[in-house]
Amino acid sequence: MEGNKDREEALQEEILETIEQVENVEEAVEEAVEGEVVDETAEKIEKLEQQVTENFDKYQRCLAEFDNFRKRTTKEKATMYDDGVADTVEKLLMVVDNLERAVAAQESKAEEEDGFFKGVQMILKQFQDVLHGLGVEEIKALGEQFDPNLHAAVAHEDDENYGENEVILEMLKGYKYKDKVIRHSMVKVVN
Template sequence: MDKKNSTAQEEVVEKMEQTVEPEASETEAADELVENGPVEEAHETKEESDPVNELEQKLEETTNRLLRVQADYDNFRRRTRLEKEADAKYRSQQLAEELLPALDNFERALMITPEAEETKNLLKGMEMVYRQIKDALNREGIEVIETVGQVFDPHVHQAVMQVETDEYEKNVVVEELQKGYKLKDRVIRPAMVKVNS
C-alpha cells in the first residue's frame, strides 16, 4: 500500500509540475519582457510617433494647399481688376467700329461741291451732324491716325500702294486712302496709305 501511495503521490506531483511549469515559449517571452521592457510599450511609442508624423504631413499639405488657393484667388482678383479696367477703358470700341463706316460716308458726301441753294443748306446740316459725331468720338478717346508726311508705321498704317516721288523721303506716307482710328492706345482701324518707296 505504501508503494501504491508513493507512486500515486509521485504522479500527482508530476502533474502539478507540468501544470505549474511554463512552456519554453512562455518563458522566452517572459525573459524578453524582463530584458526589453514590455512589448506593448514599444508598440505604443511607435504608434504615437506615427500619428505625429502623419499629422505634421497633413498640416504641411493643408498649408501648401491653402497657399496655392490664396495665390489662385489673388491672381483671379488681379485678372478681374485688369479686365474691368480694360472694359472701362475700351468700352466704346464696338460702337466706334460700327460708326466708322457711317463717318466715312459722311466725309465722302461732304466732298461734293453743291450748286443749288437747297443742296448747300443740306450740306451744312450734314456738316453739323458730322462734327457732332466726331466730337462725341473724341470725347471717348477716339482719334484719327496721322498719315501724310509721317514715317510709315506698320502698327498704325496699312500700305496698299508704293509710289516713287521726290517730294517725300523714303518710307514716308504720301497719300491717305482711308482714315485710320485709334481708341486711346489701341488701333481700331489702321489707315490705308500710299508709301514712298
C-alpha cells in the same frame, strides 16, 4: 467663386481640428507614465504635425489659385470691353466717312447761310466728339513716314521732291482705340 470659398473654409476647419487634436495628444503625453504610451503618442503627434503642414500647404495653394483666378477674370473683362468698343466703332466709321465726304464735296460750293450743310457739319462734329470721348484717335498719315502697323499702302509713286517712304496722300482715314488699330489708314507712299 463660391466653390473656392467653401473649399477655403473647409481647409480652415480641418486645420483647426488638426491643431486641436495635436493639443489633445500633447496633453495625453504629459499624463502618460509608461514608455509605450509615450512612443505611441509621439508617433501620433508627428503624424498630426505632418497633417497640419499638408493642410496649411493646401490652404495657401487654394488662396493663390483664387487670387490668380480673380486677376485673370478682371483682365478678361477689360479686354472684352475694349474689343466691344473697337468693334462698334469700326461699324460706325463708315457713317463718319460718308459725312466727311458730304462735307468735303459741299465745302467749295456751299453758301454761308446753307442750313442743311451746316447741319451735316454739326452732325459730323458731334460724331467726331463722341469718338474722341470714347478714346478713339485718328491715325496721322499725311507727311508721316510709312508705318505698316498703322498704314496700308494701296499706291506708290516715285518723286524726288519727297523723302523715302513718306505718305503723300491719305485716301481713307485710319483710327485706333487705345493701342489697338481699328482701321489702318489707306495711303499713297513715295518710294
